[in-house]
Amino acid sequence: MAPTEKIRPGVEGVASADRALTVLAAFRKGDKAVSLAELAARTGLVKSTIMRLAVSLEAHGFLARTEDGAYRLDAEVLRLGTLYTQSFGLEARVTPLLEDLVARTGETASFYIRRGEQRLCLFRAESPHLLRMHVRVGDALPLDNSAIAQVLRAFSPQPLPGYVAALDVPIVSMGVTDPHTGAIATPVFGPGEALAGALALSGPVSRWTAEAVAAARPVLLEAATTLTRRLGGERPERPRVAAE
Numbered sequence: 001m002a003p004t005e006k007i008r009p010g011v012e013g014v015a016s017a018d019r020a021l022t023v024l025a026a027f028r029k030g031d032k033a034v035s036l037a038e039l040a041a042r043t044g045l046v047k048s049t050i051m052r053l054a055v056s057l058e059a060h061g062f063l064a065r066t067e068d069g070a071y072r073l074d075a076e077v078l079r080l081g082t083l084y085t086q087s088f089g090l091e092a093r094v095t096p097l098l099e100d101l102v103a104r105t106g107e108t109a110s111f112y113i114r115r116g117e118q119r120l121c122l123f124r125a126e127s128p129h130l131l132r133m134h135v136r137v138g139d140a141l142p143l144d145n146s147a148i149a150q151v152l153r154a155f156s157p158q159p160l161p162g163y164v165a166a167l168d169v170p171i172v173s174m175g176v177t178d179p180h181t182g183a184i185a186t187p188v189f190g191p192g193e194a195l196a197g198a199l200a201l202s203g204p205v206s207r208w209t210a211e212a213v214a215a216a217r218p219v220l221l222e223a224a225t226t227l228t229r230r231l232g233g234e235r236p237e238r239p240r241v242a243a244e
Helices: 015-025 036-043 047-059 075-086 090-105 147-155 161-166 210-230
Strands: 063-065 071-073 108-115 118-125 140-142 171-174 181-189 195-204
Touching (some): 015 036, 036 047, 047 063, 108 147, 118 147, 147 171, 147 181
Antiparallel strands (some): 063 071, 108 118, 171 181
């Protein structure tokens, strides 16, 4: 056997599974919902076949149908994506750092990533205080004006130079997602200056005094720098302003 010859498995795949995966693979970056006609054009499958496949994909949480009859990816895709990310050892790098942040600040520490127009809580270490914001790992929240969402919008999918230059990170927001809670967030980067996620501290507004915020900011920045280095990343440089 030639060294380059690929050994094929002894069993063949299932045609219906192949077609279902073809439908899922047809979704592209930036898609919010895709019409049946567009799915047919992208996959080469007839509409009736796509509709039958979609029934099964909906039943298992991979697809959801919008009011106008288009299709969007659903929560099961998000769950598998989370497991995929964790399988690369990200959890082993992030979790100890979150626990250290909790020990140093007393507030809940979280790591969020962007999924379309939502922010997904990927990892979380809870504050020892009874009064805290209750978000679970795997929860998807909107990209509102919270500090976490601002970081994810500014740096993904690509950093927005003008916006980034004007940002004072870590970003602080109070009472945005919930009137009683506040957060401080800063970006973490992977290889190629790509955003890996947002590192955040959150807690009740009553504990976020000016002194507490001032004390937490350098601690969070230090943690983000450490995590960026552990992920093999590099923070993008801010654009230089020409001297007048």
